[in-house]
Amino acid sequence: MLYTERVIKSVIERNPNQPEFHQAAKEVLESIAPIVNNDPKYEKHGILERLVEPDRQIMFKVTWVDDNGNVQVNKGYRVQFNNAIGPYKGGLRLHPSVNLSIMKFLGFEQIFKNSLTTLPIGGAKGGSDFDPKGKSDNEIFKFCVSFMTELYKYIGADVDVPAGDIGVGAREVGYFYGAYKRFTGLYEGVLTGKGLSYGGSLARKEATGYGLIYFVTEMLKDAGTDWNGKTVAISGAGNVAIYAAEKAMQMGAKVVTMSDSTGWIYDKDGVDLKAVKEIKEVKRARLSEYKNYRPNAEYHTEGNVWEAKVDIALPCATQNEVNLEDAKKLVANGVIAVGEGANMPSYPDAIEYFQKNGVMFAPAKAANAGGVATSALEMSQNSQRLSWSFEEVDAKLHGIMVNIYKQASSAAEKCGVKGNLVVGANVAGFLKVADAMIAQGPML
Numbered sequence: 001m002l003y004t005e006r007v008i009k010s011v012i013e014r015n016p017n018q019p020e021f022h023q024a025a026k027e028v029l030e031s032i033a034p035i036v037n038n039d040p041k042y043e044k045h046g047i048l049e050r051l052v053e054p055d056r057q058i059m060f061k062v063t064w065v066d067d068n069g070n071v072q073v074n075k076g077y078r079v080q081f082n083n084a085i086g087p088y089k090g091g092l093r094l095h096p097s098v099n100l101s102i103m104k105f106l107g108f109e110q111i112f113k114n115s116l117t118t119l120p121i122g123g124a125k126g127g128s129d130f131d132p133k134g135k136s137d138n139e140i141f142k143f144c145v146s147f148m149t150e151l152y153k154y155i156g157a158d159v160d161v162p163a164g165d166i167g168v169g170a171r172e173v174g175y176f177y178g179a180y181k182r183f184t185g186l187y188e189g190v191l192t193g194k195g196l197s198y199g200g201s202l203a204r205k206e207a208t209g210y211g212l213i214y215f216v217t218e219m220l221k222d223a224g225t226d227w228n229g230k231t232v233a234i235s236g237a238g239n240v241a242i243y244a245a246e247k248a249m250q251m252g253a254k255v256v257t258m259s260d261s262t263g264w265i266y267d268k269d270g271v272d273l274k275a276v277k278e279i280k281e282v283k284r285a286r287l288s289e290y291k292n293y294r295p296n297a298e299y300h301t302e303g304n305v306w307e308a309k310v311d312i313a314l315p316c317a318t319q320n321e322v323n324l325e326d327a328k329k330l331v332a333n334g335v336i337a338v339g340e341g342a343n344m345p346s347y348p349d350a351i352e353y354f355q356k357n358g359v360m361f362a363p364a365k366a367a368n369a370g371g372v373a374t375s376a377l378e379m380s381q382n383s384q385r386l387s388w389s390f391e392e393v394d395a396k397l398h399g400i401m402v403n404i405y406k407q408a409s410s411a412a413e414k415c416g417v418k419g420n421l422v423v424g425a426n427v428a429g430f431l432k433v434a435d436a437m438i439a440q441g442p443m444l
């Protein structure tokens with residue numbers, strides 16, 4: 001049995017009931033197999049066994065008192081996966097679906113994504129099964145402070161720098177940061193996605209969505225086309241989805257769908273992003289309200305956005321939201337490109353179907369790395385006690401995304417699979433981390 005196959009088998013045996021982690025590990029290991037199995041140094045140094053085992057998995061109790069005086073208990077997590085190339089870095093997710101398998105898949109993916117940015121950041125992820133929906137500001141605050149009573153012991157500007165993810169935006173980062181500062185007395189760049197008045201970076205909010213569009217632009221360019229006049233389906237209506245939609249529109253595309261966890265909208269005239277921002281960012285309400293702004297638009301609670309006839313699809317909500325059936329629908333409707341804004345939104349068989357049918361495919365690890373890259377730029381600004389202009393950060397983000405595309409596409413070509421950015425991103429991300437691990441010896 002080949003080295004990669006043995007490690008995949010052992011990941012499955014040694015981590016039972018962690019399907020998302022198995023899926024992520026299998027995807028990476030299978031795509032780097034031609035490199036790893038043909039060079040004995042990786043096995044000699046135990047690189048894969050070391051990579052698939054997190055440095056540490058911190059699990060803790062989060063207790064807080066709700067507005068009715070009832071004590072609530074949630075699970076808290078921080079998985080510090082690998083710090084071979086820099087301090088641990090990765091978001092915090094607050095969603096009822098959060099469990100160890102999801103934390104590990106996200107932390108594992110983050111290692112390679114962060115490596116691809118070319119910035120010095122390791123991989124981690126954290127969060128809680130706390131559901132922020134329907135909670136008052138006071139309840140959110142109490143949860144965040146309680147979460148940080150434990151997490152603060154394990155993080156720091158040069159140790160581990162968490163950020164936002166699903167359910168964690170500026171408000172939550174603010175509460176986490178305030179609590180960290182209170183517990184440690186340190187005013188340091190320990191979290192990213194902070195407010196502008198206390199160390200945040202301009203363009204961080206926009207970065208993942210804008211970065212996705214910059215990446216897909218390069219992919220389209222290689223195929224001799226661009227966004228102009230293209231119709232786009234986007235899922236989600238959160239941070240990534242909103243700013244992906246904004247930049248796609250600026251590039252001349254028409255975005256016709258968006259969704260949240262209760263339904264989706266189809267607006268044949270192009271989504272009114274101002275309305276979506278007001279509903280989701282200001283009112284924190286359901287997308288069903290969109291019809292109050294645009295009575296002619298459709299709102300559905302059945303099916304999903306992948307039913308729409310579009311040229312480009314951008315899944316930007318959550319993992320495993322594009323299955324084989326969705327892929328078949330998109331291909332039958334003539335989709336030419338898919339760009340993943342969310343983490344691991346497509347099932348493996350859906351990706352295979354896209355690739356077999358000549359659909360350009362931009363994998364999350366590369367295409368959504370703009371968020372963490374800009375987080376690393378926020379860390380740089382914090383270290384320098386400086387803040388850069390929006391244009392400066394955006395220009396750096398753009399350069400990073402073009403570079404990530406080049407790395408992924410040239411690695412794919414070197415592996416003999418030109419255009420396969422899944423393989424290219426995994427190989428390029430892996431090589432740098434493996435190199436650093438070998439150089440630092442087998443301690444971790």
Ligand code: NDP
Nearest residue numbers: 165166167208236237238239240260261317318342343371
């Ligand atoms: P947000 O919480 O801002 O938005 C998530 C959106 O997706 C919301 O509209 C939410 O609906 C919807 N959604 C979430 N979970 C589900 C679900 N299980 N089923 C259906 N809809 C769902 O998160 P982000 O935009 O920050 O993150 C979206 C994705 O992008 C995630 O996969 C995240 O890991 C990834 N990502 C985020 C980065 C960032 O910088 N924020 C960086 C890189 C990746 P509702 O409004 O009803 O909750």
